[in-house]
Amino acid sequence: MPFLDWVNKAQAVEAASRVPHHLLEFQSAHGEGGAENLLIQGDNLAALKALVPSHRGQVRCICIDPPYNTQSGFELYDDKLEHAQWLSMMYPRLVLLRELLREDGSLWVTLDDNEAHYAKVLMDEVFGRENFVTSICWEKVYTLKNTAKNFSEMHDFVLVYARSQASWAANLLPRGEKQNRAFKNPDADPRGPWIDSAVHARNFYSKGSYSVVGPTGKSFSPPPGRYWTVSEENFRALDAEKRIWWGADGKNAPRKKTFLTEVKAGVVPGTIWSHEEAGHNAEAKAEIKALFGRDEEIFITPKPERLIERILHIATEPGDLVLDSFLGSGTTAAVAHKMGRRWIGVELGEHARTHCLPRLEKVVAGEQGGISESVGWKGGGGFRFYTLGERVTAPDRSSASDVSSARGSKPR
Structure with a gap:
């Protein structure tokens, strides 16, 4: 099988094993129950390493929307990484994500032409080419831009990998x-x-x-x-x-x-998802505006709740654990909560507090945007907010006890 090679790949391959363990430091509890629903603020590489001892092999679906490396500058993150840097950023995170997946779990990654094809080869190496499931074409924009050079870009890719093809199977979509x-x-x-x-x-x-x-x-x-x-x-x-x-x-x-x-009660999923079926960028921006009462331009291309709903319907059952380590505006956690899934969301920026936290509080309170009406969401449940705490000197110390003890501690 062919492999990608890039500057400093050797260091990237070793990075996952060299990441120091950190405690997860409890900050606050929201709603009732929901102790397994975790919102974590901090670097996702360190957060994933902190989760491995307590959550290895427990996540049914990982849904991530990493930086597309579009060479654009955004308020909350740098999307101008040199190509080799982007690969080095992704490699150790994919290694740790694989450790967290259940044997019948799956990984869903949204990207565009800037890195999708390189990411495919990279994930072939980490997950095994035999565990590649499919590449979905999602129609994120439904109108042509005549100002575009040569082609008006209208789609993103969703790359799907199974932890083990022998153990994973897609759920049917509801008949409509x-x-x-x-x-x-x-x-x-x-x-x-x-x-x-x-x-x-x-x-x-x-x-x-x-x-x-x-x-x-x-x-x-x-x-x-x-x-x-x-x-x-x-x-x-x-x-x-x-x-x-x-x-x-x-x-x-x-x-x-x-x-x-x-006929079957459901429909076999296809690999072309139209905006009518899975939402679009404008719909996602409208959802963000409705949640926060203003135009949130810091989220340039948020994902619509219907897109995440479709993924979770195919990849999970109620009660399953969903993980998003590039949480962004909090869409994956919000949709998972409304669909009765357990969830973990990790976000580095301050918007973990200013946007993800209040958005998920609104979900618990029963907000009626996005997919709420279609799934009959009326509110309920809860979650815990954590930050990355001190570094643990013992490399094999379990984060499970750290999280457990932190739950009873007083938030700062």
Whole structure:
């Protein structure tokens, strides 16, 4: 398997093991219960190392939105890292994130063309190329910008990796009106609405090249290079059960009827996510403005709650633990809380206090923005706020006892 190489890669590879352990210092409790929901302010590399002893192999889904390295300067973070520096920043964090994942867990990373393709090779190295699941194209913008040079950028990538492909499986997405509208009932079949599909395919099937006769006496054979997907005996049985559709006048080539009552309760996720399905940047900015009552330009490209909801629906079940170590405006933690998942969010900047903390307090209080109405969120639960404390001299000292003892301490 090919590997990336860059200046100071050797130091980046060793960085995860060399990060000193820190205590997690309790600051405040919010809401009722929720002791496992943690908002941590501090460098995420040190915070991840602090979490490993107590949370190794416990996280079901990691959802991160790291700096895109767009060579832009933002108020809260530097997005102007030299390419090698960006790789060196990501490598040890990915190593520690992998340690935190459950065997049936998954990692979801949003990026754009600046680093997505390099990140793919980097994660192949850390997670194993065999554990790459897919690359999703999310339509973050739905209008063209005629002022753009050459192309108007309208999408981000979401790279998905499993801790172990053998143990991970995607949940189906809920069926919606869009999928159900395809089911009709033109022949008033008492079994209800149905959809028709071809009864032939390229694959060879035993006894799959016979001829059939329709209601009008017209004979049909599979198109050239194709074969019937069922045996002649099974075809006759389906026709006798009126599960073969010959068209309204009985003259069309046969197609198989599948009833709405027979289909799966959900839909297999696709790899192209439209803004109608998963939200868009403008929607995310509107959510931030509604939360804080003003334009929060410090968050240039926040993620909409619907995007995170879709990820968590596919990757988790209620009660599972979700982690975001690049928490930003707090969207992942907010959505996880509303969906009944446990969560850990890590953010370095002062906005961990000024934005993430009050946003999550509003979630606990029952704020009705974002996905609240669609998931029936009315408020409840709680969380604990921590900062990175003193460095621990013993390298193998467990943070589990540190967090446990800190919970009962008096906040500063």
